[in-house]
Each structure stands twice: as C-alpha cells, then as structure tokens.
Amino acid sequence: MPAATAARAAGASPLLSIGQVLARLNPEFPDLTPSKLRFLEERQLITPSRTESGYRKFSAADVERLRLVLSMQRDYFLPLKVIRGYLAELDAGREPVLPGGVTVTAPSMLPSERRLSREELIREAGANAMLLQDAISASLIVPADHYGEDSLAVLRSLVELQRSGIEPRHLRGFRAAAERELGLIESALIPIARRKDASSRAKAQELAREIAGQLEVVRSSLIRSALGRL
Structure with a gap:
C-alpha cells in the first residue's frame, strides 16, 4: 500500500486543502501552483483523497511525497517517468537507486535552502x-x-x-555552454509557451526539466567515452 494511502487509512493527521499545502511548500518551492499540483496528480505522482464535493485533500504523507517529488525535480532534473518509477520502488519496500547511482532520501520537514553570507x-x-x-x-x-x-x-x-x-578561468566556457543549452530548451518550449494558461506553464516547466535531464545524460556519456580513451 502506498505511504499516502496508508496514512489516510490510519487517520493520523488532519487533511489539508490545496491552499494549505501551498502555504507549507511555497517557501521551499516558490514555483509550486495549484495547476502544478493538479498536473502532478494527472501524472500519478501524488494521489490526494477527495471529499464528497470533489475537493482534493492531502495527508501529511501526501505532502512529504510531494516534497520528495519536487526535490528530485529541482536537485536532479529528473523526468517524471523516472520519479514515478522511483516512487513505485519505494512503495514496494525496495531501496531504488537513480541513474548514475544516486540514492535519494526523503527531505526534511524543514526547508533545505540555506542563505550564506x-x-x-x-x-x-x-x-x-x-x-x-x-x-x-x-x-x-x-x-x-x-x-x-x-x-x-x-x-x-x-x-x-x-x-x-x-582554475576558474579555465572554465569560462562552461557559462557559454549552459547558455547554449538554455537556448535549446527555450526553442523546444516555444509551442507550449505560446499558450498562456496555467496548465501549459506547468507542462512547460516539466518539459524543461526533462530536456535538461536528457542533455545531462548525453553530456555525461560523452565525458565517460572521452575518459575511456585516456
């Protein structure tokens, strides 16, 4: 049984509305919106319960699952299908490893972003x-x-x-390379970006992450291949 379902069945904590979920998570994930929440639900990343009137309600476990999904997107640029597979492995009681051998642990309840002088x-x-x-x-x-x-x-x-x-001066080309990759991503998003509705913005953000993740796979493969010739 998925963790969110189990928590709801146990009735361990009050259920939250979309607005309450946003209030909890927006300090850590400012781009989270109601439309993005619905988008993630459509992609079966989260499964909030519903009231008889059809309103979504989120348990504490739902919020933590959502925090994990958003952290994996932000920190690892993973496409949703990879995250969905990772969550399925977790729900099955296994300890999955992401591409590249990365193991992800559930984020803390406290915001992780620090501000350093x-x-x-x-x-x-x-x-x-x-x-x-x-x-x-x-x-x-x-x-x-x-x-x-x-x-x-x-x-x-x-x-x-x-x-x-x-030295840093040897890496000046990295910024230019990043800007070129950003240009590729922006070009790919043009058909979606022309639509101004909130759902399209959420889809554009997800597609941008997916493209960035795939570019990282290609870049890493090229470097590994070149290292093999040393």
Missing part, C-alpha cells in the same frame, strides 16, 4: 576570497548578498579542481 560561503567551502572572486569573474557563480546551496557546491568543486591545477 560571502564569509560563510568561503568558510564552508574551504576556499579563499580570491577563489570566489575568480569564480565570479568566470561567471561560474553569480555575485549576491547571500548565496545558496548551489553556489556552495560549485565553490567546493572549484577548491578540489584547483588542487589539480584547474
């Missing part, structure tokens, strides 16, 4: 001010008053790369 970012990454400035100059990190987990992960990687003699 410049000094905190440098300290936690084990970097120095010069390396951060070089990363900003190479357009690898966007300058800001506060930095998130993505910037921390990039700066940590740059610390390790620097030990191998690879």
